[in-house]
Amino acid sequence: MLEVKGLRKVYEGSDRRVEALRDLTFQVGKGELVCVVGPSGCGKTTLLKCVAGLLRPTDGTVTLGGTPVTGPRPGLAVVFQEYGRSLFPWMRVAQNVELPLRRRSSMSRGTRRERVADALDAVALGDVGRAYPWELSGGMQQRVAIARALAYEPEVLLMDEPFAAVDAQTRAELEDLARGLWRQRGMTVLFITHDIDEAVYLGERVLVLSASPTVVRADLAVELPLERDQLTTRADPRFTHLRSRVLELIRSAAARDRLRKDGPRTPGAGS
Template identity: 85%
Template structure:
């Protein structure tokens, strides 16, 4: 469904200086797959996601959705950003924030839009808070609003850029389970960018490990864990521990962790 081929991004600076953030990224995400992207800090994960979303034009390479090139923001793609406080409008009520992207779909009646908003808020556990303002909610609840807004749009592909980095550990665990639950219920295609190795292994069906900038895909690691996952049981599973150590070793790039385990 989603294909990234030979993606390269160079930022041009002043004085003829340039920074090559992405060098040559190629990978595919199948229909209905949940893939996590992890890599060292500053490796260009957010740049990658912006290119995939059509928010940033790549220097070279292509992004295609169902065989159609992604050259700008387009229907079928929705993004949940890390900084939920900046992605929600504080002067608009929760329901209005969720409804906002739907207003651009002229074919949707007001009744249909409101029904989608109510359904999306219910799906993320926020039924009944539509009239509240974002600043009246906790950080975790605000991020749920951002997820609800993406769900209401009914995207083919959901892109998530370190969406839980700014919340506490307990809320993060709840949101991780929320995303996996929604992914299973709705058969969505999800590309999830994170800097947290444990999160990548817990959430993903496959993990893409990126190298330091200029970035390429170092390796793709299949996650051989049960479809049903639990924060306590899954994280104590020997397979989870082994996968976590393997991903850590690949991110470090020196293989020391894997050698010790072997």
């Protein structure tokens, strides 16, 4: 469904050149939920923007269903981290969810409304369609953003650290919501996160990125039951083992990055 091949991104300014992504290659099969995790600043969001067609890569290709992604295109939907910026505060919840559907001239008003109602019901917000986003909690606002993506019925759903800005309890609820919707709707999901536990809990595979300039350090299968819950899954020895493995990979990548930047320490340095 989704193929990233030799993806490289270099940012160039007047007096600065930063190679954010060096050589990323991976595939996401139809109906898979794949999580991407890596050290802070490794270019996870840059990767997602390139996949979404929001950012032009320096080299390499992104293809969706065999067709190159050269800009924003039908079939892709994105849920961003900052729900406060992705929802229009002057529009009611239902209007926010309906907005991308208005671009489909062949879709009747009645069909749009049915899609909106179905999406809001799917995220347990069927009774707040007439509210404004600012009247809702942060977790509820992010549910609205997810509902908007669901209503669009994308082939691939891209999620950029979507639960990073909410409290721990709400985060757990949203994780279960995301995995439940993935199973019910058979979507292909690429989920970016900085949280190792979240990546292992949600994903069927975990892609571990190196420090910038970024490559894929490991592509790990998550051998956990299809049915998961916050208590028993996180207590499973397989969960603990994989979490430790991912943490080890990320820490070693961060240590190598520090060594590359600072050089080897001489005896007594810093004392």
